[in-house]
Each structure stands twice: as structure tokens, then as C-alpha cells.
Amino acid sequence: MRAVIRTIAKAPDALSGTDSPAARELQKLKAWFAAPAGSPPAFAVYKSDSVKKQLDELFHGKCAYCESFFASTAPVDVEHYRPKGAVSEDASHPGYWWVAMDWDNLLPSCIDCNRKRKQVTPRLSAKLLTLQDDRQGFNQGSLLLSGKKDSFPILGQRAMSAAQDFADEYPLLLDPCRDNPEEHLKFHIDRANLIGLVLPRSHAGADLAPVAGADAALDGHIEEALAAGVSLKGSVSIHVYGLNRLGLVQERTRLLRQLEFLEMLALEVGSMADELVPDPDAPFSVTVASIAKRLYFLQDQILGEMKRMARPEAPYSAMVRAWIEDFKVRLQA
Numbered sequence: 001m002r003a004v005i006r007t008i009a010k011a012p013d014a015l016s017g018t019d020s021p022a023a024r025e026l027q028k029l030k031a032w033f034a035a036p037a038g039s040p041p042a043f044a045v046y047k048s049d050s051v052k053k054q055l056d057e058l059f060h061g062k063c064a065y066c067e068s069f070f071a072s073t074a075p076v077d078v079e080h081y082r083p084k085g086a087v088s089e090d091a092s093h094p095g096y097w098w099v100a101m102d103w104d105n106l107l108p109s110c111i112d113c114n115r116k117r118k119q120v121t122p123r124l125s126a127k128l129l130t131l132q133d134d135r136q137g138f139n140q141g142s143l144l145l146s147g148k149k150d151s152f153p154i155l156g157q158r159a160m161s162a163a164q165d166f167a168d169e170y171p172l173l174l175d176p177c178r179d180n181p182e183e184h185l186k187f188h189i190d191r192a193n194l195i196g197l198v199l200p201r202s203h204a205g206a207d208l209a210p211v212a213g214a215d216a217a218l219d220g221h222i223e224e225a226l227a228a229g230v231s232l233k234g235s236v237s238i239h240v241y242g243l244n245r246l247g248l249v250q251e252r253t254r255l256l257r258q259l260e261f262l263e264m265l266a267l268e269v270g271s272m273a274d275e276l277v278p279d280p281d282a283p284f285s286v287t288v289a290s291i292a293k294r295l296y297f298l299q300d301q302i303l304g305e306m307k308r309m310a311r312p313e314a315p316y317s318a319m320v321r322a323w324i325e326d327f328k329v330r331l332q333a
């Protein structure tokens with residue numbers, strides 16, 4: 001997950017203005033919830049073409065949660081950060097219908113992050129403490145239920161109607177437009193054992209708000225995260241979005257192998273050039289100088305390719321960026 005600044009894209013036409021389709025839909029919903037009769041009005045505006053277009057632009061055709069590029073194989077699936085029609089953690093909640101057409105509440109999501117289903121997940125991904133001890137977690141992979149759907153776990157007081165604001169809610173799910181995912185998530189980067197896992201970051205109490213008000217279903221998970229001293233938001237998000245499901249870990253691992261290969265290539269090509277021209281002031285043949293120059297050029301190309309893999313439009317760019325940061329440290333050493 002990478003942070004996205006929503007304000008760089010303009011709000012979609014369907015959601016802007018006092019007489020927009022969104023404003024009219026909200027009026028209808030308000031009237032229905034004030035005096036329910038018959039079936040409630042349908043939610044339709046959130047999936048307008050203008051919404052899809054702006055989300056596609058803002059997120060580069062990638063899932064807001066897992067950064068998988070899905071635009072080439074599936075149309076953008078518009079997801080509600082605060083679920084519109086129900087809240088799985090609270091059966092009495094009608095859903096956050098009043099923000100069903102709110103631009104700030106809409107995100108593009110891949111099917112796997114959104115739909116609730118069982119996913120093969122390394123056995124220890126939920127047990128944050130022991131992951132380091134058992135790196136072969138996938139051999140004992142198990143089926144865990146993941147996918148956001150109507151989940152919206154919070155700490156604090158849940159807003160039940162449009163009259164209540166969200167100030168008393170502390171969401172336990174990351175929103176790449178509101179949170180800085182980097183503060184809550186880190187990638188497991190171990191060159192001796194390449195496996196593309198994402199882990200919650202250690203937290204010295206920053207988001208360790210009082211646990212009162214937590215949803216019962218997540219109690220165990222929250223206790224574990226608190227005991228381990230890791231980000232609650234990070235930990236719950238990994239669990240609910242299924243950020244360590246098998247297919248995703250495999251894709252990220254493939255990318256890590258590619259980065260490892262490119263790094264090896266860049267260093268090797270550089271050291272070949274260094275060996276050819278150990279002292280730039282000493283005399284050497286035109287051929288040697290030309291080959292050295294080409295090798296340095298090649299090295300630049302390889303480093304450029306690694307940087308391209310970390311661009312916002314590239315899949316899993318947050319992980320690639322983390323790799324490059326580590327690479328810089330290795331270069332210094």
C-alpha cells in the first residue's frame with residue numbers, strides 16, 4: 001500500500017455540486033431513512049463513469065490496498081472505505097449510507113482485497129512475533145478468511161447516523177488517502193530468504209489508543225498486536241485485506257527476485273568497469289576506455305530500471321521503494 005494524495009485529482013463530476021447526482025441520491029436516502037417505507041433507494045452514483053475514471057487516474061489502475069495492477073484484466077471495482085449498506089462488526093448498524101456517494105469514501109479495490117473468501121495465508125502471518133522464527137510458514141499455510149467487504153473495525157464510538165461525525169471513531173483499517181501506510185506497514189526484506197511478506201511496524205504507542213470499544217471479533221488480533229508492540233492499524237489491515245494471501249506474496253516475491261538480480265547486475269557491471277580503469281589518470285587504450293564507459297552506462301540503465309519499478313504507477317511500488325532504501329544503505333557500506 002502506498003500513500004495517495006486525493007486532492008491531486010479533481011472530484012468526479014457526478015459527485016460535485018449541490019445539484020449533482022450524488023446530492024440528489026443523498027436527499028433520497030435521507031428522506032427514506034427519516035421515514036422508511038418500501039425498499040430503500042439503490043446506491044448507484046458511486047459507480048458512475050466519472051468516479052471510475054478519476055479513481056483509475058489517481059491509483060494508476062491499481063488496487064488501493066494491495067497495489068496489484070488489475071486494470072488490464074478487470075474493470076475498476078469501486079469500494080467504500082466506510083461500508084455503505086451494512087457493517088459486519090455491528091449487526092444493528094445500517095451502514096454508512098450518508099457517505100456512500102462521498103468522494104473521500106471511495107477507493108478502487110481488486111476483487112481479492114474486497115470480497116470475503118478463504119485465502120491460503122502463511123500460518124504465522126497472524127502470529128507476528130514468531131514469523132522470524134519460522135520462515136517456512138508457507139509450508140504450513142492455512143486457509144484464513146480475508147477480504148474487506150462490509151468490515152469496518154474501529155476503536156471508540158461508532159457513528160450510527162449522518163448526524164454523528166467521525167471524530168469519535170478510530171478506524172483500524174488503513175486508507176491510503178488518510179493514513180501514511182509507511183508508518184504502519186513494513187516489508188520483510190531478507191536477501192538470504194526472499195519472501196514478499198508485509199508486516200506491521202513496531203509502534204511505541206502512537207496508535208495504541210484505549211482498547212475499549214473494539215469489535216469483539218478482532219479482540220484476539222488486537223491483543224496480539226498490542227502484546228507485540230506493533231501498529232494496530234497495520235496489523236488489522238493486513239488481516240482484513242488479506243495482504244499476505246498466497247498469490248500476492250508470490251507476486252511480491254517474484255519482484256524481490258528481480259530486484260536482487262538487478263542489484264547484482266548493477267554492482268557487477270560497475271566493478272568490471274572499475275577494474276578496467278583502476279586509475280583514470282593512468283594511460284589506457286581507447287578500446288578499454290570505451291568499454292568502461294559503456295559498462296558505466298549499462299549500470300546507469302539498470303539503476304534507472306530499478307527506480308522505474310518504484311514509481312507510483314508500478315505494482316507493489318511501496319515494497320520496491322523499501323528495497324531501494326536498503327540498497328542505498330548497502331552501497332554506503
Ligand SMILES: [Zn+2]
Nearest residue numbers: 063066110113
Ligand atoms: Zn487488492
